[in-house]
Amino acid sequence: MRAARLTGPGTLDLVEVPTPEIGPEDVLLAVGAVGACHSDLHILDAPAGAFPTPLTLGHEIAGRVERLGEAVTGWRPGEAAAVYGILGCGQCRACLRGQENRCRTVPLGGIGLSRDGGLADYVAVPASRLLKLGDLDLVQAAPLTDAGLTPYHAIELARPALRPGTCCVVIGIGGLGHMAVQILAATTAVTVIAVDSDAAALDLATRLGARHAVPAGPDTVDRIRALTGPAPDGADVVIDCVGVDATLETARQVVATGGHLSLVGLGGGTLAVRPSVAASIPLEASVRVPFWGTRAELQEVIALAAAGLLHADVRRFPLDEAVRAYQLLRRGEIHGRAVIVL
Ligand code: NAD
Ligand code: ZN
Ligand code: ZN
Structure with a gap:
């Protein structure tokens, strides 16, 4: 599959990589849309070692369920999902209160931050990270997961x-x-x-x-x-x-x-x-100093969009123009959100 990967400081490469394996509690998502966040520019600008490399970028993800791990229930292939990107430890006091954005154990754990993200044909995510989108458009949904x-x-x-x-x-x-x-x-x-x-x-x-x-x-x-x-x-x-x-x-x-x-x-x-x-x-x-948000808040953001009260102003790019989308974002030439559409 194709993936846009951080390979070293300042370098984003479009490469061919194997489709990710999934564990029993994971879902393989066919990526539909990924928002290009300004934080990705900060990741690109970070010194060597600040983020794992190679790292597929993209932490604002919406897609469709492709395959389910054997322990996953409640999802069927083809269903539309938004990805809640934060990966807290699940065990600390904050995580147990549903505040994974305040995890006391895992700093900056996230899909597209600490493990491969969504700028690829497929992404593997724990099923616990998925929220139902119903018939919300994937291009509209992707920016909800962070920009919203x-x-x-x-x-x-x-x-x-x-x-x-x-x-x-x-x-x-x-x-x-x-x-x-x-x-x-x-x-x-x-x-x-x-x-x-x-x-x-x-x-x-x-x-x-x-x-x-x-x-x-x-x-x-x-x-x-x-x-x-x-x-x-x-x-x-x-x-x-x-x-x-x-x-x-x-x-x-x-x-x-x-x-x-x-x-x-x-x-x-x-x-x-x-x-x-x-x-x-x-x-x-x-x-x-807020950081991202909680899973429950993401569900509320999705509800706002489903009610027609929140609409991302989107400029679309194909995956092979992801590098250009980030160049335009850096130059201040994107209004609203650039979204990579797969
Ligand atoms: P963006 O590039 O889409 O938007 C930035 C906006 O700021 C642009 O409209 C630009 O014209 C304007 N701007 C730039 N310099 C300005 C200045 N000096 N005065 C007034 N306006 C100015 O960026 P984004 O994706 O919306 O992200 C914004 C920031 O939020 C980034 O630093 C990003 O890393 C950060 N961020 C933080 C979190 C968090 O959890 N705290 C989450 C996502 C993004
Ligand atoms: Zn972001
Ligand atoms: Zn935790």
């Missing part, structure tokens, strides 16, 4: 602060951010302020329900402050889906006293929470 799930989880963590009439700033309206705007629109009554450096991303945010669109630039903080009011007021919640120095600084400067900062993006920037008492983040503010 991660902001959904971030919004769940922030939910106590997202009272009707409050204000949420979403920074970075790409794959994750454009889903965040829709999840806020569908599940809260907050005013959404979208921030991006790209005009087309801001247009998309406005179409999806953001009340205000603020270009990223030298006056971003002033423009947001004009909407939220001066400190100690401000944004009740800020979800930063970029995570570079500039966006973290914007987030710090616009969050209200008692507000909630959600650091989703992994752009490599630094946020000093309290470099000094005078320069602290606002009093009573909290900072969360």
Whole structure:
């Protein structure tokens, strides 16, 4: 079968590999669609040894059941499934509570992170990782598993602060951010302020329900402050889906006293929470560092999509153009989500 594999730092190769074997509790999935996440670029940029190689990338996967391991029940060949990508230990306190994204034993365990992912004709996954999709389109479903799930989880963590009439700033309206705007629109009554450096991303945010669109630039903080009011007021919640120095600084400067900062993006920037008492983040503010989400939350994200309330803005690529899709993503030329369709 074909697979797009990380073979060393910065190198993604389309190669022929054997179709994976499955164990008794696994399912062999015929991959239908895989979202190209910005995290894959971080994986490509990571130093040698940070991730196993060779590694088939792709952690936003939807497909159809091809073959069942002998102990698997509840699935039949041809059925459509989304892959919950996290592989927790299943035994620690967090995993036992269904919070595998907080596993205390396995750091960053995941399909397409610690073992072969979905950028291939087939992927082997434990049956426990599959969720039913019914008749949801696979190309729509793939981005739900991360671009949808991660902001959904971030919004769940922030939910106590997202009272009707409050204000949420979403920074970075790409794959994750454009889903965040829709999840806020569908599940809260907050005013959404979208921030991006790209005009087309801001247009998309406005179409999806953001009340205000603020270009990223030298006056971003002033423009947001004009909407939220001066400190100690401000944004009740800020979800930063970029995570570079500039966006973290914007987030710090616009969050209200008692507000909630959600650091989703992994752009490599630094946020000093309290470099000094005078320069602290606002009093009573909290900072969360969400990671992906839970299996139960993914089921809720799928339900939102099935109800017509969440729709990925998708640009399709065949597998042999996966490398090009990531090049365009790196250049900021993808709007919404690039999805590799098999
Ligand atoms: P993306 O490339 O699809 O979107 C990024 C968006 O940010 C684009 O619209 C871009 O124009 C905008 N942007 C870039 N620099 C900006 C700046 N300085 N100011 C304002 N806007 C800016 O990326 P994505 O796939 O949505 O991922 C976003 C980030 O989230 C990545 O760092 C990714 O690794 C991370 N991520 C984290 C988790 C998690 O569990 N915490 C999960 C998935 C992705
Ligand atoms: Zn991802
Ligand atoms: Zn665990």
